[in-house]
Amino acid sequence: MTAVKTEAKAVVPPVDDEELAAGRASRPRGKRRLGPGKPIPLAFLIGPLLLLGVWAWGSAAGWIDDRVLTAPWTVVTTAWERWESGKLGPDLLVSTQRFALGLLFGVLAGLVLALVSGLSRWGEAIVDGPVQIKRSIPNLALLPLLLLWFGIDERMKIITIALGVLIPIYIHTHNGLRSIDGRYAELAETLRLKPAAFIGRVVLPGALPGFLLGMRFAVTSAWLSLVVVEQVNATSGIGYMMLLAGTYGQTDVIIVGLVLYALLGLASDAIVRLIQRRALTWRRTLED
Amino acid sequence: MTAVKTEAKAVVPPVDDEELAAGRASRPRGKRRLGPGKPIPLAFLIGPLLLLGVWAWGSAAGWIDDRVLTAPWTVVTTAWERWESGKLGPDLLVSTQRFALGLLFGVLAGLVLALVSGLSRWGEAIVDGPVQIKRSIPNLALLPLLLLWFGIDERMKIITIALGVLIPIYIHTHNGLRSIDGRYAELAETLRLKPAAFIGRVVLPGALPGFLLGMRFAVTSAWLSLVVVEQVNATSGIGYMMLLAGTYGQTDVIIVGLVLYALLGLASDAIVRLIQRRALTWRRTLED
Amino acid sequence: EEDGGPVLAADADLPTTVPEGTKLVIGDPSQQVAFELSGLASLLTFDVEWANISGGPKSAEAFRAKSLDISSVADIPPIHTNWTGLPTKIVAAAGRIDPLQHPIYDLGIAPGVDVASLEDLAGKRIAYSPGQAQGALILRVLDAAGLTQDDVELVELPSTADTYSNALAGGEVDVAPIGGTQVKSYVNKYGSDGATTIPHGLRDDPWVLYAPVEVLEDADKAAAIAEYVRLWGAAKLWTRANRDEWINAWYVEHEGLSVEDGEYLHDREGEPDFPENWDETIARHQETIEIVAEGTGNEVLDAEDLYDRRFEPLVAEGIAEYGDGGAS
Amino acid sequence: MAPHTGGLTTGAAVRISGLHRSFTDDRPVLSGLDLQIGQGEFVALLGRSGSGKSTLLRALAGLDQDATGTGDIEVPEQVSVVFQDSRLLPWQRVLRNVVLGLTGPGAVQRGKDALAEVGLAGRERAWPRELSGGEQQRVALARSLVREPELLLADEPFGALDALTRIKMHGLLRALYERHRPAVLLVTHDVDEAIVLADRVLVLDHGVVKTERRIDLDGTRDPSDPRFAAVRTELLAALGLAGGVEIKQEES
Amino acid sequence: MAPHTGGLTTGAAVRISGLHRSFTDDRPVLSGLDLQIGQGEFVALLGRSGSGKSTLLRALAGLDQDATGTGDIEVPEQVSVVFQDSRLLPWQRVLRNVVLGLTGPGAVQRGKDALAEVGLAGRERAWPRELSGGEQQRVALARSLVREPELLLADEPFGALDALTRIKMHGLLRALYERHRPAVLLVTHDVDEAIVLADRVLVLDHGVVKTERRIDLDGTRDPSDPRFAAVRTELLAALGLAGGVEIKQEES
């Protein structure tokens, strides 16, 4: 039997091997057999890099048709050229602004609606149906109505993004809130918590995991909304850039746009996951 | 003081009122002060009906422009005409088939990926990035690539729907799985559960709430994918119907489509929520 | 929307002055650049708001939303708007000199498919996007080739981005209408595989300005539209006369193309033609209507009703006054 | 069956009459329970596992929406509950859990003092999951110490504590009791604890209060006192242990 | 400091040497603990709340990834743990919780029998949240009864039980012990319980085993036996209670 020293300072020497046969085992400290195990450093890069590798290799080897999926290096060159010529920067900036404003308003609205609907059955009766309907109908088909109500300028774009963001925030926060263990509500009741304290100390922190998952969907949804809103009366933005490249069939620019979307999506998602990890230290889950 | 009888059979008569002044109260059984309170019967109808009411009233009163948002009765007539003329029925049937197949494959793939990525760090490193990238990229922009890889026939449509369904299933199941209380993993470990038993008894049931929330997004996403896939080599389906109506600007048909989407979305969502309620009886949450 | 001006009957004369404070939202992006560069924009006496909206579906949506007053499209969208309860009228019409030499679209032929003339289309799979200009073109091409929809296989496919090039190259369809730079890049990319294009031999050059009847009934806006239409042709001519400046400002700066692509497109476009008399234009439009109506199962409209002939002389007047020299 | 407190206290803080509660159709948990607790009276509740002690407490706290039943309940406005599980909010640090719902400038200081009293000074910023079982229970106790309820319902608040800590906590509970004189209903499995702390001990059985014993030992309550032992024997018998604590080790 | 079991059993089932564990930098929980448990030996572990009993058990079960530290641990392959919280899977019904991970045709029947033994016959299909605190604890106990571990680690398995039920459960645990003769490490706060059940009682203090007492009472272990009382007094003293259980009620 080999006694596994959990660290170097072990005092007692390993015991003889016979006992191993007796079916005994020594356990290294805290090694999990089930569950995902210890995080791999920088693991989140592996998948995307692998994908990039396949793409690069396929392009180089020729079994990815460059005419359909431009090679990575061409994409980098194209992106760099557009950046140099001062086209990409402003597009990104404008899109980021729309993203940020839409996200802000969408998150606020989603949170308020989720609280109203989560904490009152009447609120739910009124709010929930319309939100479900909104999320069931295609954004593209909604555009004419949005145009009508909010015009064709910036306001309409931000409202449309916000409406897209609102959905996952609402659903996840509502679901998170309703999933809070009833025992904590009992506790709050016996402590005679005021509604404000109940919301601040029990409901919001309890719904936080749900909300943060919603945020992960909200950020990508906000970027994706750009594709739709920047089709309308936009003269800049990455959605517009892709639209334009589409009409002229500039495959390389389209792929630049896709890569940009991927990067923005990955980055926003990573930020939310970082916040998730920070904000949920009170939990000990399979993740840890 | 009024003693509240918790039911009719109460034995002891109410006590005199003086004691009320002494700051005492009698509690009715189980009435919650905090939290959402008792469900309202048929509450889920209230919001949509309200919306319908506003729509009908606005159309009748004339402040909703009939050319932008067709009046409800016109929509009903149009829908009926299309149904009568045998156009709507087949469209619905074809779309429903695509929906069902796409949903099936998407859910299976999403589950498998979530398990692989949730239970192994290496699995996560490889699977997670590509899935995040997929969800960051606009479906519409992906269409040319999907065309290229899967052709333009039925297969490509179902794969595209499945890819859309996969995302919420994967993310939610993965998140739900990783959110399982670490104490249950410890338990599983000390009970020396085999991996299969661990997955079947701990992981899947523990991730079920997350999975079901994912399903709510998956069903709507599957319907919405129809808008994109039925643009390609389709001659029927409600997405195709909307597309056609959109390019021709047939407002009334578009609205029929939107209403159809809303109904299908609401119905699918309601079914998932029913399953949710059934499958999660072991919980006592704010919902109950 | 802000308060409209006085009501103008459809047959009343166009007002000649534009009242103070009249505003027009114009969806005509390339003309915006032309107006601004040529200085013609400074001659407009009303408040102009340029919207980056063009093409049939988007302009119709914006018309419905009352966010747009006038827009520039091909000849198909006005037909559809009138079919779908959004009455519009054409207030300016243009074409190309030598249109068959300067088509907007060509027919892309997939590698390995043997199509040399329109007659060869029989039995082929053809990409068809109903409602879009390319879709209407296909219907007209079939008509010209003496084929019906049953003689070919129409594959419904949206013509977004380079979908058609990809569908051709991937062998999903045999024939697809492709336009603009796509023609060039398609042959460049897949020519080595045997990809070709053939001309369809039809006029696809009609280009119009159209506006909702509702807008034209507003006397103030009608006056503003008249003013815009008057300068419209002159602005277009200016772009032809100032080739390099135009290519740089529009294709390169605005649309993000290379100079080379810009030149290609500019030359492909050919010289514009602004008919002083619309009779012939309307007659050709009538033919188009009939073919499209048959293909889509709609009633046949009278093309005459689509045009507001009060505006007929205006473009020529403008060209007479300003030529291709802009405002200078 | 239904015991009534005599004139010891000026009025009843808790009155329960004819309380029926059941979760399933076949087997009621409480079946016609009557109970009065005087103002400022300290009552201990004994009973077999599953006899309905927690159900009774939850009914008093108004938390029995899972159950069906009838009966009248009167309780004071200010009720404080120590749950059988310590029920700390996992997402609030220990101090926040203690001062939950308290307002006013002194709240945090009072919370810190209460934590110090239960022997957890310096652990204010720990997360609940970082505490040992007994420590969690003491935080729950601290949470009820910083409040001034008219009725304190405590469901086995000392179950996870060792002998010494338990005695200290007894002292704290008594101190709280002396300070504000709330009515107390304490569920415990430790008969000695019940005798040491309470004015009256009840034994719950088959849904009603089967046995009731006023503790009239004076001053110091010493388990080695024969009168103490007599009470203990009596209560253990009521709990079904005929001859006191006895076990034959080799019996099985 | 480090106690070694004599030749009572043939070999050591558990060997711990120089075990250090700490969660925070400043205060180690275990600091150089040495311990051997013989095969088939029944050891009880006493200690103040927060003294590190659960930490030690978790280290033996290999569940201490939260902690840092050094030391050698050897345990048998088959270890069964009764956690301090009963730790039932909330999404599995009671019977499923008991037979979790068991395979073979007899598993379900064995689970039912075990449930019946802990007095929960008929509750097989209840959800864990529908059980009283003591019932949950008994399910956790039943879960360990249906297994045949070489080492049983039990963290206060009887804490929420009343006196009679507790005695019954003692009997069950002894029966399991007699049947398979696993090594047992039982954490408890009840000194009498430790003396009644164990071969040896340890007191954990300041991170090491401070006191160790072999229980050599023969046959029936009767708390009223003066030798029993002597052991009790000795252990209580080790726990910091000089004169046995004593409390001045009016003191505060």
Ligand SMILES: Nc1ncnc2c1ncn2[C@@H]1O[C@H](COP(=O)(O)OP(=O)(O)OP(=O)(O)O)[C@@H](O)[C@H]1O
């Ligand atoms: N939500 C519930 N659904 C069904 N049965 C329940 C529920 N809650 C409690 N019970 C049952 O009611 C009975 C009384 O439970 P209660 O919790 O009051 O017991 P208790 O006296 O507190 O026991 P313990 O000392 O073990 O905590 C038990 O048999 C329990 O299984």
Ligand SMILES: Nc1ncnc2c1ncn2[C@@H]1O[C@H](COP(=O)(O)OP(=O)(O)OP(=O)(O)O)[C@@H](O)[C@H]1O
């Ligand atoms: N995850 C953790 N993080 C930080 N500190 C911890 C953690 N787990 C335990 N501790 C601390 O380590 C000490 C020992 O805890 P342990 O659970 O071993 O005590 P115990 O002897 O079992 O006490 P009890 O009888 O109250 O259960 C306690 O002070 C506790 O607060």
Ligand SMILES: [Mg+2]
């Ligand atoms: Mg209880």
Ligand SMILES: [Mg+2]
């Ligand atoms: Mg412990």
